[in-house]
Amino acid sequence: MVRRILVASVISIVLMTAFFGFLYPVVMTGFASVAFPSQAQGSLIHYHGLVVGSSLAAQEFSSPAAFHERPSATSPAYNAAGTTFSNLGPTNPALATLVKQNAHAVLKLEKPYNPGLTVHQIPVDAVVPSASGIDPEISLAYAQLQSHRVAAVRHLPLSTVQNLIKEKTDGRWLGLFGESGVNVLELNLALVQLGGK
Amino acid sequence: MGQGIAQILVFVAVLIAAAYPFGLYMARVFADSDGFLSGGRLRFLGAPERGFYRVIGEKTTKEQTWKEYLLHLLGFSFLFVLFLYLVLRIQGHLFLNPEHFKGVSDFISFNTASSFLTNTNWQFYAGESTMSYLSQMAGLAVQNFVSAAVGIAAMVALFRGFTRRSSGTVGNFWRDLYRALVYVLLPLALVAAVILIAVGVPQTFHSYATATTLQGGHQTIARGPVASQIAIKHIGTNGGGFYNSNSAVPFEGPGSFGGYFELFLELLIPFGAVFMFGRWIRGMRNALAIFAAMFTLFAVGVGVNFAAEQHGSAVLRQSGVNITHSGLQTGGNMTDKEIRFGTAESAVFTTGTTMTSTGAVIAGHDAMTPLGGAVPLTNIFLGEIIFGGVGSGMYGILFIIILAVFVAGLMVGRTPEYLGKKIEAKEVKIAALGALFPAVLILTLAAASIATKSGLASIFNPGAHGFTETLYAYTSQAGNNGSAFAGFGGTSFSSYLGGIDMLFGRFVPLIAALALAGSIGAKKLVPASAGTFRTDSGTFVVVLVGMILFTAGLMLFPALTLGPIVEGLMH
DSSP states (O other): OOOHHHHHHHHHHHIIIIOOOOOOOOHHHHHHHHOOOOHHHHHHEETTTTTEETSSSOOOSSSSSSOOOOOOOOOSTTTTSSSSOOOTTTTTTHHHHHHHHHHHHHHHTTTTTTTOOOOGBGGGGGGOOOOOOOOEEOOOOHHHHHHHHHHHHHTTTTHHHHHHHTTEOOOOOOTTTOOOOOEHHHHHHHHHHHHHO | OOOHHHHHHHHHHHHHHHHHHHHHHHHHHHHHSHHHHHSGGGGGGGHHHHHHHHHHHHOTOBBOHHHHHHHHHHHHHHHHHHHHHHHHHHHGSSSSSSTTTOOOOHHHHHHHHHHTTOOOOOOOOGGGTTHHHIIIIIIHHHHHHHHHHHHHHHHHHHHHHHHHHSSSOOHHHHHHHHIIIIIIHHHHHHHHHHHHHHHHHOOSSSOOEEEEEEESEHHHHEBBEEEHHHHHHHHHHHHOOTTTGGGGGGTSSSSSHHHHHHHHHHHHHHHHHHHHHHHHTOOHHHHHHHHHHHHHHHHHHHHHHHHHHOOHHHHHHHTTOOOOSSOOOOOOOOOTOTTTTHHHHHHHHHHHHHTTTTTOOOOTTTTSSSHHHHHHHHHHHHSSSSOSSSTTTHHHHHHHHHHHHHHHHHHHOOOOTTTEEEHHHHHHHHHHHHHHHHHHHHHHHHHHHHHSSHHHHOHHHHHHOOOOHHHHHHHHHHHOOOOOTSOOOOOOOHHHHHHHHHHHHHHHHHHHHHHHHHHTSOOOOOOOOTTTSSSSHHHHHHHHHHHHHHIHHHHHHHIIIIIIIHHHHHH
């Protein structure tokens, strides 16, 4: 009986690895390359013949003329080949310090363009890391807070910038499921395409 | 809050509406008669199935005793884990390795091979920076199919025990394995993979992409044959991600749609299996009672996690930033949460994934509030009972049911019976072993980890939270869940201890399930009388919920006080 079990097991392992390990993913890859070529390759965004990023991954923006992403816990920040949570527990003093630092940085950056801005108006997503470290979206609240700075630095009417925000907002799925957010890379690219500075 | 509750309710309604017919379908697939194959348009499926049996040298019609069934299952599993271990070790010398990753270290390979074999998918490694495409696709993803099918097979064998009379056999392992793979998992995986690709999950053999960012930097974007693996990762309640941050990564869980769709896949078979049981035993009311007990605990979990996370943590409130829900933001504790999921979707996903022992995540559990984080912790404590993993959840709850009818029988002074089968000393002993063994395993190994220097080295967060991480790690691995308070690090000590945790946590209850199948199947049917304790009533639902909380909950409650409860008081 032992021999029969061994033979049946070895043959099954070979067959299953061939079928589920090779045939299935290869067929899926073939299908994907024909039916959904862009998604299959990682939803890359091309601009002037260059790959500038992916609509599904955050990237570093530090210029005052651009919308900034949420904080990221990856190393370096927004590492799309090394995603990670921050894993900062709710009672970890490091979390309190991080939130304080981030809030301070946001205040310093945005206050000149948002007179009277206090810490109470900073949306929570602006100061805490995302789960993936490459969350491509920010909340509408954070986008609107930044819109005053971006409009001023780029010498654009505020309404133009806010219309772009609306355009680059992904709503809830079917208007019901999940939450809406603003895709930062797409928004910044739209600003670049507008021209100006 | 209202909007969040609305989306959760609609999701659950759609899920149940789909799971019911799927359960009936599964009951047909595994029926003893071959009516499923000889009937009409599906006849063509018979040829490859018979071909498979011929190639492996098995005769399908040959029924096996529970011991034979078990030996075939164990032999197959342990050869497969050996094969997987070797692939991981030597991946550096094999093909489909465009990022030139070296072989995986011995301890991580042991932990990972055990992890995928046992349907745990605990991950002490970061997928996108450790595993070659070959390892992911032909190693890990194959186990996602196989480990799920093995769980389903053991469940079906146990179901047969309840419907057969004076029978010495429980079915044929290879037949159950093949049917679970080809008629249950494969069609779902094909459909799911197509949908996932359409919404943005990569599926390519090209190496990682390099982007020149808008401000002139470089960004490497990890990709690969992701969608084919992620589809079965959820369907088989496996949970092991392609990326380190699992489905929180937009490539693995894109859009607000992604989280709900993947959760739907995770819950379809576990929910469906309850209805399958109802059809199998020709007693849907009994199944509905089980479903009601499970669902009550599920609903409480979702509610608590959602409320706690939306309320936010003390650190955030003290910092003064705006965590109030409004039209412009979700608010709440957004630490280690994604914008597109927010607090509601994250809550239902977190509860579902930990109940079904999937362990996929769309939000970091380690960073949840003490009360919010206690939900996944409690769920994995309860083990594979409330819905549970594919297959394993149903045999998990059947252990508890046997204990419940036993206790109820003691109270009224009658011999306990379930579905017309007398429950005697032997069955109670087996069920108690299956139900209580994981708790003993968890407490022993967590204590060993806390008491040793090598164990302490894995802890990331200081204080009581560090204890919670340790407890969570051994609970998650014993329960074959695989989710983590992910700060907990993969030292060689923790990898080996965890590997042992997973193997025993999987196979001891599985052996108990098959032993129970053999023992119950050999019994005669006793007709129900006026004195029979009804197992399809509201009373039984209450007794069952109580039993779940007593067996699993009370065993681990003392340990819970050392972790989240201390932390919550300090909070």
